[in-house]
Amino acid sequence: MLKLYSFGPGANSLKPTLALYEKGLEFEHKLLNPAKFEHHSDWYKAINPRGQVPALEDDGKIITESTVICEYLEDAHPTEVKLRPASHYDVAQMRIWTKWVDEYFCWCVSTIGWHRHVSKMVKDLSDAEFEEVVNNIPIPEQQVKWRRAREGFPQDLLDEEMRKIGVSVKRLDDHLRDNEWLAGGVYSLADICNFAIAGGMDKGFPELVNENDTPGLVRWLQQIHDRPAVKAMFANVPREF
């Protein structure tokens, strides 16, 4: 039996959650509570020493990294539903899109998300409580991010991240005005991984993502929201924010 450790259906946690729903694979879903810093707890670090969700357990083996898990599900658990395009060239295009999410798109959106949500959460902690939280984080760069969230992110960093979000939104919309899906003309991991980040942007960034400015992106978001697997996922798995 597959077992997924994740947060609710947003960001990196959404990727394998939605892949599992789309493929109709049975799995046990262990939801961790980010507000309780459960991903930095000892029990979870025994599963993923990096203290990051998601992680997939398959037959006693642990696979980490959301994008890698998605490709693993395609490799190890083939179903009638395929989440990679048929041609090798189109698979390469799909991977360029998922790689872009991991190297560029997710980071700028993440910083603004942290600025809006995580900063508030960690500012409510006492100094001692906060230090305990930070000391449990295994990745030094993540420790720096938590400290920045508490101190407040510098304005020039926030401005630069907003610039990158603008570039990202334009890149997606430019492509989606002329193409139904991101890679190879079919719904694939390229769409799932980008939807993980862009999914709520019409609500979170309405000045950037709206019917006037980004009709292609808005149409694509709606098309994904209308999918039965997406509806089932959001109905079954509670969101944090």
Added chain:
Amino acid sequence: MLKLYSFGPGANSLKPTLALYEKGLEFEHKLLNPAKFEHHSDWYKAINPRGQVPALEDDGKIITESTVICEYLEDAHPTEVKLRPASHYDVAQMRIWTKWVDEYFCWCVSTIGWHRHVSKMVKDLSDAEFEEVVNNIPIPEQQVKWRRAREGFPQDLLDEEMRKIGVSVKRLDDHLRDNEWLAGGVYSLADICNFAIAGGMDKGFPELVNENDTPGLVRWLQQIHDRPAVKAMFANVPREF
């Protein structure tokens, strides 16, 4: 006929070059001259609008992104030589290693490489020549990097990159002390992509990579240098530095 556009065998250009040599695939090799900024020229931007090498042409189609090209070669041009491990779990481990190169390891080493080599090259240009070079670069973040190379990278950035190089070297050595190869007990794209960055570190960073401090990493480097495909590649393809 496959055609590879790349620089000499180092960094991202090494990845598909070595994959092609290992697989014994025939290909036309179009080497670009970085000192002449050939990757930012109009003829090359018609091939890859991002102005980055490597790019692979296969039957008139262009595939970009070095790691994606390597997986594409495995998908589209299977040979007796396999560069992915046999089990799905091990392929996932391989991808975690190649992803780590692209998201962490390559960047810190790249900045120090730029500080040592590219800075010197661009400081020799006049202001007008430099502006022409920068204006031909399509990626804004790359423009910033070229400007920084000319002005000189800030010391705190260089210090942070050296810290990350230390972390990276330790991560590789820790694994390679107990394992012959990075993923699944076999030579794979995990090794090729890491070798692309770590290949010259015993020369470039001898204070970090040496037989006393990192015996696992040094043994692995030597083992790769001893491979016939690696010897053939270095014999045939001139290096820039």
